[in-house]
Amino acid sequence: xxxxxxxxxxxxxxxxxxxxRGVAAILVVIFHAFEAFNEGSRFKQIxxxxxxxxxxxxxxxxxxxxxxxxxxxxxMSQWEFYKRRLIRLQPMVIMGMVIGASLYYLQASNVAFPxxxxxxxxxxxxxxxxxxxxxxLPPSMEIRGWGETFPLxxxxxxxxxxxxxxxxxxxxxxxxxxxxxxxxxxxxxxxxVHYTVFGPKGDVIGGWSLxxxxxxxxxxxxxxxxxxxxxxxxxxxxxxxKGAFWICSVLILVIFxxxxxxxxxxxxxxxxxxxxxxxxxxxxxxAIGAGGEIKNPLSLKICKALGDISYPIYIIHxxxxxCYMAWVFENKVPLKDGYGIGIGIVISSIVIAYxxxxxxxxxxxxxxxxxxxxxxxx
Numbered sequence: 001x002x003x004x005x006x007x008x009x010x011x012x013x014x015x016x017x018x019x020x021r022g023v024a025a026i027l028v029v030i031f032h033a034f035e036a037f038n039e040g041s042r043f044k045q046i047x048x049x050x051x052x053x054x055x056x057x058x059x060x061x062x063x064x065x066x067x068x069x070x071x072x073x074x075x076m077s078q079w080e081f082y083k084r085r086l087i088r089l090q091p092m093v094i095m096g097m098v099i100g101a102s103l104y105y106l107q108a109s110n111v112a113f114p115x116x117x118x119x120x121x122x123x124x125x126x127x128x129x130x131x132x133x134x135x136x137l138p139p140s141m142e143i144r145g146w147g148e149t150f151p152l153x154x155x156x157x158x159x160x161x162x163x164x165x166x167x168x169x170x171x172x173x174x175x176x177x178x179x180x181x182x183x184x185x186x187x188x189x190x191x192x193v194h195y196t197v198f199g200p201k202g203d204v205i206g207g208w209s210l211x212x213x214x215x216x217x218x219x220x221x222x223x224x225x226x227x228x229x230x231x232x233x234x235x236x237x238x239x240x241x242k243g244a245f246w247i248c249s250v251l252i253l254v255i256f257x258x259x260x261x262x263x264x265x266x267x268x269x270x271x272x273x274x275x276x277x278x279x280x281x282x283x284x285x286x287a288i289g290a291g292g293e294i295k296n297p298l299s300l301k302i303c304k305a306l307g308d309i310s311y312p313i314y315i316i317h318x319x320x321x322x323c324y325m326a327w328v329f330e331n332k333v334p335l336k337d338g339y340g341i342g343i344g345i346v347i348s349s350i351v352i353a354y355x356x357x358x359x360x361x362x363x364x365x366x367x368x369x370x371x372x373x374x375x376x377x378x
Contacts, residue, residue: 011067011068013307014064014067014289014290015294015300015303015304015307016244016245016248016289016290016292016294016303017060017063017064017286017289017290017307018303018304018306018307018308018310019245019249019302019303019304019306019307020060020245020248020249020252020285020286020289020306021057021060021306021307021310021311022303022305022306022307022308022309022310022313023249023252023253023306024053024056024057024252024256024310025053025306025309025310025311025313025314026306026313026346026350027047027050027053027252027253027256028050028051028053028054028314029313029314029317029321029345029346029349029350030047030050030346031045031046031047031050031051031053031256032050032317032318032321033321033324033342033345033346034046034047034050034342035321035325036321036324036325036328036329036338036342037328037334037335037338042201042203042205042260043260043263043264045260046335047256047257048256048257048258048259048260049255049256049257049258049260049273049274049277050256051203051204051205052204052255052256052274052277052278053256054155054158054207054221055204055221055225055277055278055282056225056252056282056285057158057314058158058161058162058165058221058222058225058226058229059225059226059228059229059232059278059282059283059286060229060286061162061165061226061229062165062169062225062226062227062228062229062230062232062233063229063230063232063233063286063290064229064233065166065169065229065230066169066174066229066230066231066233066234067233069081069174070174070230070233070234073174078170078171080373081166081170082166082167082170083372083373084373085163085166087365087368087369087372087373088365089159089162089163089311091360091361091364091365091368092311092312092315092316092356092361093131093132093134093156093159093315094132095312095315095316095356095360095361096131096152096153096155096156096315096316096318096319097128097131097132097150097152097153097156098128099153099316099319099352100128100131100152100153100318100319100322101124101125101127101128101152102319103319103320103322103323104116104119104124104143104152104319105119106323106326107319107322107323107325107326108326109325109326109327109329109330110330111329111330112325112326112329112330113144113145113322113326114145115143115144115145116143116144119143123143124143124152127141127143127151127152128152131150131152131153131156134150134156134159134160134163136149136150136157136160136210137149137150137151137210138210139209139210139211144322147208147209147211147214148208148209149208149209149210150208152319153315153316153318153319154208154318155314155315155317155318156315157207157208157218158207159315161207161218161219161221161222162222164222165222165223165226165227169226169227169230173227173230178231178234178235181227181230181231181234182231184227185224185227185228185231188223188224188227188228189224189228189275189279191220191223191224192204192220192221192224192275192278192279193271193275193279195216195217195220195271196270196271196272196274196275197268197271197272197275198268198271199267199271200267201267201271202262202267202268202269202270202271203260203267203270203271203274204217204220204221204274204278205217206218206221207221207222224278224279225278225282228279228283229283229286232283232286232287237287238287238288238290238291239284239287239288239291240291240292240293241288241291241292242292243292244288244289244291244292244293245289245292245294245299245302245303246299247288248285248288248289248292251281251285252285255277255281258273261273308357309350309353309354309357312353312354312356312357312361313349313350313353316349316352316353316356317345317349317353320345320348320349320352321345323345324341324342324345327341
């Protein structure tokens with residue numbers, strides 16, 4: 001029987017990991033809403049380490065991709081793998097760009113985004129079309145003023161790196177033995193420690209600009225967590241505890257909420273904390289989450305709901321944050337007067353994500369699967 005005729009069946013989901021992805025996604029929306037009040041300083045963040053959600057997502061993704069595909073390559077071509085990843089991720093990338101373009105002119109602010117008021121519509125459309133296929137833009141083509149590779153929807157930078165990780169996995173890393181993979185993961189961990197502890201900023205913030213420095217940050221953030229997730233899945237060293245979802249959710253909240261450690265003269269302290277969080281604590285959380293079981297029907301429903309909206313909320317929320325930031329910056333709104341609207345932004349992001357999921361993402365993915373994915377992989 002050749003590969004084109006083999007029946008390929010889906011594997012079961014790790015429900016707790018789905019739920020944890022949703023918890024992290026909601027927390028990153030809250031973090032981004034609070035960013036409007038940080039006065040442009042990485043030392044004045046509220047929910048200071050919320051940006052570590054990206055690194056947690058990379059580790060989760062590596063774990064799930066390896067679990068789903070490591071033992072399927074005899075029955076599946078690389079193109080089949082790429083199709084499956086594109087069908088899963090790309091529809092919401094497009095929706096995020098459409099929402100970003102739709103709200104772009106509402107984000108005009110002389111203080112926050114002075115370029116917007118004079119930006120021609122043709123350039124906006126061109127940037128949106130480039131965003132549809134995740135073509136990263138250099139700073140010279142940026143239309144917001146922040147130097148983002150995807151100025152209509154900043155967080156799309158992490159999807160760009162997600163695709164790079166998937167390509168690296170399919171081309172090379174899936175073929176490596178555990179010893180080789182473990183050696184490379186150790187090197188990637190060293191890169192991460194070197195940048196965070198001994199680097200110029202004391203954190204992993206960055207990765208969203210098409211410059212050599214920012215690309216280095218992006219790859220530093222990507223390589224350890226994604227391929228540590230692959231290794232963790234292969235080793236199967238899971239931790240079985242009761243109440244795993246709730247324990248892990250609290251751990252994520254605590255890790256994200258820890259204030260920045262040290263000051264401008266002791267950047268290494270915060271870098272060390274972030275290295276420990278990414279290298280040790282995040283794999284521990286995933287091992288607990290993957291090893292746990294949900295027996296309570298309510299907890300199962302919560303995990304499923306959180307997992308369903310996790311990706312949509314992450315990829316569509318930032319255009320609303322741009323609007324919120326423009327309002328806060330333009331009117332010099334203090335936190336005590338602006339947190340109510342911030343809560344509304346978080347709730348609106350969840351509602352819009354759910355609507356996108358049910359009326360766009362799921363129908364489009366089902367159509368694409370029926371048209372382009374005619375067989376299942378077991």
